[in-house]
Amino acid sequence: MKPTNVLSGLVAIALASVASASASASDNTAAAAIYIQPVSQSPTAPAPLAQIQYNVAAPSEAEVTSYEAPELPADAKLVRIGVYDAAAKRWASSTSVASVENFGKGYSPTVLLSVNQRGDVVSAALRGVRIDAGQTRDFGPQAVVLVSEPGKQPELNQPVVLSPEGKKVEPGEEKSMLQKYWWVIGIVVLLSLTGGGGGEGK
Numbered sequence: 001m002k003p004t005n006v007l008s009g010l011v012a013i014a015l016a017s018v019a020s021a022s023a024s025a026s027d028n029t030a031a032a033a034i035y036i037q038p039v040s041q042s043p044t045a046p047a048p049l050a051q052i053q054y055n056v057a058a059p060s061e062a063e064v065t066s067y068e069a070p071e072l073p074a075d076a077k078l079v080r081i082g083v084y085d086a087a088a089k090r091w092a093s094s095t096s097v098a099s100v101e102n103f104g105k106g107y108s109p110t111v112l113l114s115v116n117q118r119g120d121v122v123s124a125a126l127r128g129v130r131i132d133a134g135q136t137r138d139f140g141p142q143a144v145v146l147v148s149e150p151g152k153q154p155e156l157n158q159p160v161v162l163s164p165e166g167k168k169v170e171p172g173e174e175k176s177m178l179q180k181y182w183w184v185i186g187i188v189v190l191l192s193l194t195g196g197g198g199g200e201g202k
């Protein structure tokens with residue numbers, strides 16, 4: 001077999017693995033449309049605020065692909081933030097309430113998304129981060145994605161031991177080797193102290 005054939009085969013395998021890795025990474029990519037609605041006695045329809053693109057496998061790489069600075073009424077003090085389904089005219093995620101001061105001068109809005117393992121948005125929130133020109137040059141809106149971890153699963157098919165009163169019996173602590181076999185050690189010590197059976201008389 002020629003070395004060039006081996007080399008070309010290795011290159012082909014490497015390219016195939018890179019392509020499959022990028023394809024699997026793109027499968028996990030999702031987008032969320034964040035809407036904003038002023039909280040008032042006569043509420044208006046939610047308006048688009050930002051579009052967030054994120055990957056469940058790499059949540060730190062989330063980015064804001066589009067952002068529209070909100071036009072809020074002068075009397076508005078609070079806004080509702082969340083994922084809104086414009087076709088169904090309902091909120092598609094849990095919403096949160098934020099102060100309009102988060103959009104004030106000197107603050108950069110940061111959208112916080114909580115997503116499950118499948119990438120579905122569970123809740124959305126917003127907070128304004130004070131801009132420090134000496135620390136960063138990126139004054140635009142940011143996105144932070146938090147992926148929820150699966151909780152502890154119950155242990156199934158475990159027998160439940162009940163006391164005569166019908167209460168659950170808590171399992172006792174596991175005994176140590178000394179606690180289990182102290183009597184054997186005592187017999188061995190007693191035999192060694194008493195001479196072990198009188199073998200000297202023979």
